[in-house]
Amino acid sequence: xxxxxxxxxxxxxxxxVVSALAxxxxxxxxxxxxxxxxxNEASAPGITEDTIKLGAHFPLTGVAAPGYSEIPTGLxxxxxxxxxxxxxxxxxxxxxxxDDAYNPSNTSTVVNQLVLEDEVFAIVGGLGTPTHSAVVDxxxxxxxxxLFVASGSLTxxxxxxxxxxxxxxxxxxxxxxxIIGQYIAENFPDAKVGLFLQDxxxxxxxxxxxxxxxxxxxxxxxxxxxxxxxVGPQIAALQAAGADFVVGFNVPSYTxxxxxxxxxxxxxxxxxxxxxxSDPQLVGSLLNRFSQGKVTGSALLAGxxxxxxxxxxxxPDNPWVQKFQEIWDKYGEEGELTNYRLYGMSMAYxxxxALQAAGxxxxxxxxxxxxxxxxxxxxxxxxxxxRYSEKSHMGTSGxxxxxxxxxxxxxxxxxxxxxxxxxxxxxxxxxxxxxxxENGIPxxxxxx
Amino acid sequence: MSYFVNVTLTGLTQGMIYAAFAxxxxxxxxxxRIVNFAQGSMAAATTFIALALVQAGWSYWLxxxxxxxxxxxxxxxxERVIIRPVEGGNELNAVIVALGLFVALQAGIAIVFGSxxxxxxxxxxxxxxxxxxRRIALTPNGIYIIGxxxxxxxxxxxxxxxxxxxxxxxxxAFSQEVSRLLGVKVGGMLTLGxxxxxxxxxxxxxxxxxxxxxxxxxxxSLIVFGFVAAIIGGLDSPVGAIVGGLILGLALxxxxxxxxxxxxxxxxxxxxxxxxxxLVRPGGLFSSTTARRA
Numbered sequence: 001x002x003x004x005x006x007x008x009x010x011x012x013x014x015x016x017v018v019s020a021l022a023x024x025x026x027x028x029x030x031x032x033x034x035x036x037x038x039x040n041e042a043s044a045p046g047i048t049e050d051t052i053k054l055g056a057h058f059p060l061t062g063v064a065a066p067g068y069s070e071i072p073t074g075l076x077x078x079x080x081x082x083x084x085x086x087x088x089x090x091x092x093x094x095x096x097x098x099d100d101a102y103n104p105s106n107t108s109t110v111v112n113q114l115v116l117e118d119e120v121f122a123i124v125g126g127l128g129t130p131t132h133s134a135v136v137d138x139x140x141x142x143x144x145x146x147l148f149v150a151s152g153s154l155t156x157x158x159x160x161x162x163x164x165x166x167x168x169x170x171x172x173x174x175x176x177x178x179i180i181g182q183y184i185a186e187n188f189p190d191a192k193v194g195l196f197l198q199d200x201x202x203x204x205x206x207x208x209x210x211x212x213x214x215x216x217x218x219x220x221x222x223x224x225x226x227x228x229x230x231v232g233p234q235i236a237a238l239q240a241a242g243a244d245f246v247v248g249f250n251v252p253s254y255t256x257x258x259x260x261x262x263x264x265x266x267x268x269x270x271x272x273x274x275x276x277x278s279d280p281q282l283v284g285s286l287l288n289r290f291s292q293g294k295v296t297g298s299a300l301l302a303g304x305x306x307x308x309x310x311x312x313x314x315x316p317d318n319p320w321v322q323k324f325q326e327i328w329d330k331y332g333e334e335g336e337l338t339n340y341r342l343y344g345m346s347m348a349y350x351x352x353x354a355l356q357a358a359g360x361x362x363x364x365x366x367x368x369x370x371x372x373x374x375x376x377x378x379x380x381x382x383x384x385x386x387r388y389s390e391k392s393h394m395g396t397s398g399x400x401x402x403x404x405x406x407x408x409x410x411x412x413x414x415x416x417x418x419x420x421x422x423x424x425x426x427x428x429x430x431x432x433x434x435x436x437x438e439n440g441i442p443x444x445x446x447x448x
Numbered sequence: 449m450s451y452f453v454n455v456t457l458t459g460l461t462q463g464m465i466y467a468a469f470a471x472x473x474x475x476x477x478x479x480x481r482i483v484n485f486a487q488g489s490m491a492a493a494t495t496f497i498a499l500a501l502v503q504a505g506w507s508y509w510l511x512x513x514x515x516x517x518x519x520x521x522x523x524x525x526x527e528r529v530i531i532r533p534v535e536g537g538n539e540l541n542a543v544i545v546a547l548g549l550f551v552a553l554q555a556g557i558a559i560v561f562g563s564x565x566x567x568x569x570x571x572x573x574x575x576x577x578x579x580x581x582r583r584i585a586l587t588p589n590g591i592y593i594i595g596x597x598x599x600x601x602x603x604x605x606x607x608x609x610x611x612x613x614x615x616x617x618x619x620x621a622f623s624q625e626v627s628r629l630l631g632v633k634v635g636g637m638l639t640l641g642x643x644x645x646x647x648x649x650x651x652x653x654x655x656x657x658x659x660x661x662x663x664x665x666x667x668x669s670l671i672v673f674g675f676v677a678a679i680i681g682g683l684d685s686p687v688g689a690i691v692g693g694l695i696l697g698l699a700l701x702x703x704x705x706x707x708x709x710x711x712x713x714x715x716x717x718x719x720x721x722x723x724x725x726x727l728v729r730p731g732g733l734f735s736s737t738t739a740r741r742a
Contacts, residue, residue, distance in 0.1 A: 061558065062665060066565035101665075199712050225712040227669055229660065232458030232585055233705030240451035253565060253661060260659070264576045265454065266583030286567050286661065 040090060043361035046121025052088060052355065054079075054124045055114035056097040057107050057131065058150075063227060064102035067252045067282045067340045068127055071150060072097040074344025075125060075351075077331040078324075082348075082441055084331075088355045096120065102226070104134035111135040115144055122147055122367060124351050125169075125344070129153040129201045130226070140165045145367045147354065148347050148395070152176060152276070153201040154421055157387070157394035165368055167375075167388065169347060169395035171309045173202055173249060175419045176274055177209020179399050180247060180307065182426050183414060184272070185213045192219045194243025194269065196234065196258055198250050199223035206249035206274055212423075219243050224254060235261040238269070245270045250277045256286040259300050271304040278306035279339050280404050281313075302406040305413075307399040309383050310346055312339050314409040320346075320381040323440040346381040352442055353378045359446035370447040378444070379434040383416045394421070398429050454585040455705035456698065461590040463697020468597045468652035469667075469674030470681060470689035472645050475604060478684050479617040479641025482531070485546040488667035488674075489553035490526070490646050491653030494519040495662055496561045498654055499568055508571045512654060516647050523646025527639045535638065536624060557664040570659030593655045597690065600648060604686045607644075617641050672715070673700075676722045682732030691733065696721060 039049075046053040060069045072095070079093040087093065096118055098110040107128075114120050115138075122145035126132045129151045136155065139146040140163050148169035149156045157168035184191060193214055197203025203223060211218065220241035222234035235258055238246055246269045248258060255277040262268070277283075280301055287300055311318040313336075316325075324345045328337040355362075357370040375388030384398025398418040402410040416429035437443060469487070476484045484490075498515035502508060530549060534541040572588035608614040620627040620637040628634050656670055677696045681688025696718060703717045704710040725733065 061563040062663065063565070065563065065663065069564070199709060223709055223711055225714065228704075228711050228714050229669065230458065230462055230701070230704065230714075231711075232462075233455050233701055234711060236451055236454040236458070236585060237705065239454075256567075256661070260574060264574055264583075264587055265585055266576060266578070286565065 038360060041361045044121055044363045045119045047091070047362070050087075050091055051094050052091045053094045053096065053118060053120045054122055054351070055111075055118055055120035056095070056123060056125045056127070057100040057110050057114075057135075058097050058125075058127045059102035059131075060097075060099035062101035062103070063229075063253055064128065064251055066286065067279055067338075068102075068150075070335075070338055070340035071125065071127065071344040071347075073333055073335075074328075074341030075348040076344075077328055077333070077341070078345040078348035078352075080331045081327045082352055085439060085441060088352055089360045093352075093355075095124070097125075100128075100131055102128055102131055104131050107131040107134045108138070111138065115139070115142055121145070121364065124148055125150045125347050127151065129155075132156075133201070136163055136166055143364055145364050147367075147371070148350060150343075150347070151202070152205070152395075154205055154394075155201060157392055158421060160372075160391065160393045163393070165364075167371060167393045167395070169350065169386075170382075171275070171307075171384075171396050171399050172394055172421060173205035173274070174209040174421045175397055176307055176399055177206040177249070178212055178419050178426060179209075179401070179417050180206075180272060180274065181210040181213030182417075183305075183401055184210075184217070184245065184247075188245055188270070189217075191217060191245035191270070192241075192243050193217045194219060194238035194241060194246045195221040196231075196238065196246055196248040196250060196254075197221060197223045198254070199225050202276070203249045206247075210247060224250070226251065226254075229257060231257050231261050232264075235267060236265060239265055239267045243269055245272065247272045247274070248277055249274045252277050252279055252282050253286065255283045255301075259283070259287060263300065271301070273304055273306050275307045275309065275399070278304070278404070280410065281338060282340075299406050301404050304404045305401060306404065306410065307401050308410070308412075309396055309399050310339075310343060310381055311383075312410060313337055313342060319435045323436045324381075327440060342381075349380050349442060350378065350382075350386075353380065353444045356442060356444040357447045359448065366448075374444070374447045378442075380442070381434070381436075383433075384418045384429050385431065387420065450582055450584070451705070455701050457585040457590075458705075459698035459701025460694065461586070461593060461697070462701060463677075463694040464594045464597045464690075465652070465656050465670065465693070466673045466677040466696050467690045467693025468593075468600070468655050469649070469670055470678035470693050471597070471600060471604065471686060472649035472652055473674060473678040474681070474684060474686055474689045475648055476641060476645035477678075478608065479621050479645065480527075480531075480535075480638050481621045482535075482542045482546065483683075484645065485543065485671075486526070486549035486553060487645075487649045488653075488671040489550045489557070490519065490522060491649040491656075492662070492664060492667045493522065493553055493557055494646075494650040495568070495653040495657045496557055496664075499566065499657070499662060500561065502569055508569060512571075515654060516650050519646040519650030520643040523649075524639050524643040526646075527642035531642070532635075532638075554664050561664070563664055565661050565663045568657035568660060568662045574659050587659075589659050593658070596651065596655060600651060601686045601690050604648070608686075613637075613640070673718055676718050679722060679732055680725045682734040685732075685734035688732060688734030 042048045058072050059065045076095050079095050083092040100106040124147045127150035146166040152173040156166045224231050311320050358367040372390050382396040384396050387394040398416045400416045401414040402412045418429045419426040494515040498511040501511040570589040572592050576583040616632045617637045620634040624634050677692040681692030700714050
């Protein structure tokens with residue numbers, strides 16, 4: 001596969017680290033961090049007096065790279081911003097991310113490298129259900145905090161006894177499926193629902209949630225295997241089953257493929273793409289160039305429904321978006337602030353909250369305990385609170401529903417609803433929207 | 449019924465794409481007796497050249513011509529510079545060099561063109577034809593793919609069967625020493641063979657890319673199917689490559705469309721089909737001789 005391009009990325013990443021370290025050595029203490037008096041110590045692997053090393057695996061190349069490869073750039077930009085403004089307890093965050101090309105065997109290799117060679121303090125934002133599943137046992141056996149897996153699988157949070165070091169972050173797919181299912185049952189009671197599912201936990205969890213509400217409306221469930229780019233038989237089967245409302249639990253490139261195949265077959269159901277696969281800018285740009293402009297991507301997706309658990313770049317008035325835009329303009333690499341980068345920056349925000357709460361000289365276990373004890377109270381860009389406790393490592397639980405416009409933006413049509421896995425009810429979220437602190441850096445107290 | 453038609457048509461178009469790739473492998477095998485594992489990366493490289501030109505505002509057809517020409521040059525250079533030193537030695541050496549080339553080219557593409565996912569334009573429409581009030585899974589672009597592959601196959605058959613150059617190429621691949629004694633410029637023939645194979649490979653790359661997405665490793669999944677198609681067909685028969693591609697494309701489409709969780713069975717089914725074919729006819733369906741070592 002793309003072994004050598006991964007090498008290249010590793011080399012680049014290593015070079016980045018070296019330059020970041022050099023920058024640290026040269027700079028004086030920026031001040032402004034929530035320092036609590038005592039001296040900084042190398043209290044755990046990956047923590048020195050003036051640095052905290054964090055690692056992650058992302059698909060920087062390959063079929064899952066579009067969109068997802070932007071997430072670590074968002075995380076990095078936010079950490080750089082924090083580093084320039086005092087860091088976390090005067091420590092700079094070194095964020096090392098490596099390419100696994102969304103291939104689980106690569107994930108094992110790069111995570112081994114991160115834990116054993118780079119000696120990171122924690123993994124933050126490792127992306128993907130099949131990929132991260134390959135390393136979750138290893139990380140828990142080694143006692144490496146495995147924060148905020150970038151995937152909504154239930155595996156990360158439902159059973160803290162099995163995976164005590166792993167935490168979810170985004171809304172899990174089952175809760176998302178429930179909220180989608182309820183919306184369809186209430187607003188489209190006569191729709192014949194078809195499901196287009198990735199053939200792994202992602203699709204399974206989503207299907208389970210949806211079926212709790214519209215089981216009797218579902219006329220077909222088709223599964224695709226990531227990597228197999230021919231989805232013709234699957235889309236044709238949904239068409240043959242007479243589905244007029246298709247819900248997709250798929251990654252963005254398969255949103256584009258499903259749209260192309262539907263175009264080919266003249267199949268025009270109402271589409272509802274789950275949060276993961278719906279980014280209209282990305283899918284639109286993938287579809288735009290086909291037929292040399294005869295088909296425009298955002299127009300193909302117009303009218304499709306999707307869900308949100310974070311503010312989006314379509315909301316320039318949202319204080320979080322404004323703050324992140326400001327930071328991105330100064331610390332981001334080339335390119336616009338996208339929803340994927342916003343996701344990364346929001347996750348970095350939660351990470352800084354966790355590091356602050358863990359205390360000045362934390363061990364790895366302190367970090368985990370801090371999230372369990374106070375993580376449920378954190379205010380941040382996510383629309384609804386996290387569910388963190390000793391019993392649950394699930395991330396946020398709420399989602400709003402929006403509809404895509406022909407211009408490629410999203411319009412909210414249902415406010416935030418919250419729920420949980422299993423038979424928890426769906427409730428309207430009654431909390432107030434949060435706003436960032438003045439400088440956009442959280443200020444959490446140590447948990448002990 | 450219309451579902452069956454759509455699954456069949458999807459398989460047909462997909463099979464033709466496998467066939468295109470298999471044709472390039474057959475060509476290089478017939479003209480140099482090397483299985484070229486770098487074929488996929490070579491095709492990806494020229495496809496990215498075409499994409500860069502299209503993005504710069506060139507027409508698809510002009511970009512196609514430039515891509516095919518650069519494919520020829522790339523193939524010829526690779527043969528002269530990289531393959532020549534290991535030619536005629538241990539068979540394994542050439543295979544290993546080709547594998548290394550596969551990885552190196554892919555990395556090279558990522559460096560030059562970036563590793564991001566991009567859409568590649570199709571020269572014809574992507575909406576299926578209408579039959580009655582239904583649309584079927586056959587697009588104008590699909591017709592173009594099928595047509596281009598069949599024309600390429602006919603040209604190859606004609607080249608090998610009816611021209612002196614084709615005969616000389618086959619001879620020099622089969623026995624360098626004897627050919628040389630008979631006055632064939634073996635070196636030139638090998639270079640020509642690699643160049644032509646790279647042209648066909650480039651065409652396959654472009655056909656596969658059209659109306660789809662490309663990134664440096666986009667040929668990876670097709671390489672496997674292309675090899676299986678070529679081997680089913682017997683590795684040295686252009687007609688066999690087409691038949692092998694079609695058998696594979698249709699079989700995989702039916703499995704994907706009718707077996708429960710079919711999409712996840714596609715890759716393993718390709719290997720099962722390959723094994724069955726090799727057990728029944730070890731030389732492939734269209735092999736001309738049985739004693740020849742592959």
